Amino acid sequence: NAGVTQTPKFRILKIGQSMTLQCTQDMNHNYMYWYRQDPGMGLKLIYYSVGAGITDKGEVPNGYNVSRSTTEDFPLRLELAAPSQTSVYFCASRKAEQETQYFGPGTRLLVL
Amino acid sequence: GNSVTQMEGPVTLSEEAFLTINCTYTATGYPSLFWYVQYPGEGLQLLLKATKADDKGSNKGFEATYRKETTSFHLEKGSVQVSDSAVYFCALGNQGGKLIFGQGTELSVKP
Numbered sequence: 001n002a003g004v005t006q007t008p009k010f011r012i013l014k015i016g017q018s019m020t021l022q023c024t025q026d027m028n029h030n031y032m033y034w035y036r037q038d039p040g041m042g043l044k045l046i047y048y049s050v051g052a053g054i055t056d057k058g059e060v061p062n063g064y065n066v067s068r069s070t071t072e073d074f075p076l077r078l079e080l081a082a083p084s085q086t087s088v089y090f091c092a093s094r095k096a097e098q099e100t101q102y103f104g105p106g107t108r109l110l111v112l
Numbered sequence: 113g114n115s116v117t118q119m120e121g122p123v124t125l126s127e128e129a130f131l132t133i134n135c136t137y138t139a140t141g142y143p144s145l146f147w148y149v150q151y152p153g154e155g156l157q158l159l160l161k162a163t164k165a166d167d168k169g170s171n172k173g174f175e176a177t178y179r180k181e182t183t184s185f186h187l188e189k190g191s192v193q194v195s196d197s198a199v200y201f202c203a204l205g206n207q208g209g210k211l212i213f214g215q216g217t218e219l220s221v222k223p
Contacts, residue, residue, distance in 0.1 A: 004155070031209060042116075042201065042213040043156075050208075058210070090155055099144050099163075099205045103155035 001026050004104035006091050012110045013081040021076040021107050023091030030096045032074040034058075034066065036087040037106075043090065049074055050096075081111045114139040118202050118214035125192055125221050133187040133217045135176075135202035144205040145169075145178055145185040150216070151198045159187075159200070192221045 035043040045058030092101040119134040160169030165180035
């Protein structure tokens with residue numbers, strides 16, 4: 001199993017540009033999560049999904065959108081990039097009956 | 113609401129020193145508690161967890177005990193190695209299986 005994979009690893013965006021951060025898991029996990037990690041701030045939940053077709057907002061959803069058309073994929077969309085979205089983004093997944101989350105390697109995003 | 117507070121870093125130790133990273137929490141009920149570790153350039157991975165009061169989680173020489181009376185889950189290791197250099201996150205399990213993380217504590221171990 002590859003686990004949770006994320007692409008790209010690093011990206012520079014200009015203000016106002018859009019992009020999609022990709023996340024795929026091959027563990028057949030129902031639950032998937034997107035976090036952002038800012039220096040010294042821990043991880044904040046952006047969006048999460050409990051299964052295909054079901055998504056919900058986390059703590060910091062503004063400026064982001066998600067979709068979950070399959071169990072495996074959970075892309076995160078930034079429509080109008082802002083400098084405040086400069087961060088490291090982590091995707092995670094877990095089985096429905098377990099609490100442990102499995103994380104991807106992260107995407108580092110720089111908005112200039 | 114539920115929250116987690118960790119001791120601030122960075123923490124710098126010499127190899128073979130004793131490590132304690134403090135973590136306290138505020139929660140209704142009795143959530144599961146976790147320690148995740150993030151090695152440089154990598155994602156987070158579970159280090160250990162405890163699901164109820166007085167449980168001790170352990171892994172790779174690290175230990176943490178779920179203390180209900182002090183609402184704490186301090187991480188300890190008797191003898192750290194250079195390879196333990198990483199950022200350590202305390203977290204609690206919230207409703208719906210979501211995690212609430214502390215701010216992270218960076219550990220640097222010098223040879």
